[in-house]
């Protein structure tokens with residue numbers, strides 16, 4: 568009898584949601600471009616209906632259109648993570664159109680230009696924390712109540728390896744990533760009783776337009792080439808290569824799938840061996 572009860576618990580907990588069927592609906596902040604967009608497309612490809620959240624509705628609609636063209640289900644919703652009311656509206660809209668989100672993926676983020684702390688623009692600092700840290704709190708406030716009511720779910724925030732080390736001239740952005748870890752580890756302790764997991768995925772530099780731009784700007788400052796900056800960057804990685812969106816997607820799918828049922832409060836670094 569006891570064994571039967573245990574088996575039942577296991578079946579229920581295998582799912583992100585309460586039904587035992589796995590994650591069906593995911594809301595993703597910051598899905599209009601960058602890594603969030605790649606994750607949204609990847610989740611949709613694996614059969615999950617996705618709510619694409621971001622301020623740029625046209626960009627979100629383009630992502631949703633791409634997903635629909637490939638046979639997936641997606642809805643673009645205009646939402647600003649720095650605005651609690653905007654996020655509450657987005658959660659209601661997503662639930663009406665797609666059903667309650669079993670998974671919340673917080674990928675919205677902003678970075679700051681490199682500068683020593685005594686020259687940093689503090690308005691930029693506030694915007695960085697409002698987006699990267701409080702922006703996760705607004706999403707949690709908006710999406711958690713329905714997740715709790717349905718008795719299960721998965722939360723994943725995209726942090727970064729800058730939350731694992733001190734980074735000269737990036738003190739403010741880096742400290743926002745440290746804060747993401749503290750926030751999610753604390754949330755994991757709160758929501759576990761409701762069958763909800765909460766984790767961070769911390770990518771290193773992700774192959775793409777943004778990172779290439781960063782290398783190009785650094786090269787300009789240093790009077791060298793972008794390739795030379797990249798080669799220098801790669802020296803710090805044990806595997807000597809960059810990570811890409813598929814690496815992040817694979818970890819996300821694991822956390823949202825049956826294999827993630829007992830992983831919570833963790834910060835999974837995916838950086839080809841830079842932070843070791």
Ligand SMILES: NC(=O)c1ccc[n+]([C@@H]2O[C@H](COP(=O)([O-])OP(=O)(O)OC[C@H]3O[C@@H](n4cnc5c(N)ncnc54)[C@H](OP(=O)(O)O)[C@@H]3O)[C@@H](O)[C@H]2O)c1
Pocket residue numbers: 596597598599600601602603620621622623624626646647648649674675676677698699725726727728769770771772773774777778
């Ligand atoms: N790219 C990398 O190499 C890298 C490495 C480590 C960690 N990360 C982290 O991964 C996350 C995504 O980075 P990314 O490089 O993909 O950035 P990105 O290309 O600049 O995209 C940022 C996304 O966040 C959204 N966003 C920004 N402010 C927002 C706000 N106030 N409300 C709602 N959405 C907002 C943007 O959408 P709208 O403009 O439409 O609002 C966009 O979809 C960030 O947390 C970043 O720190 C990235």
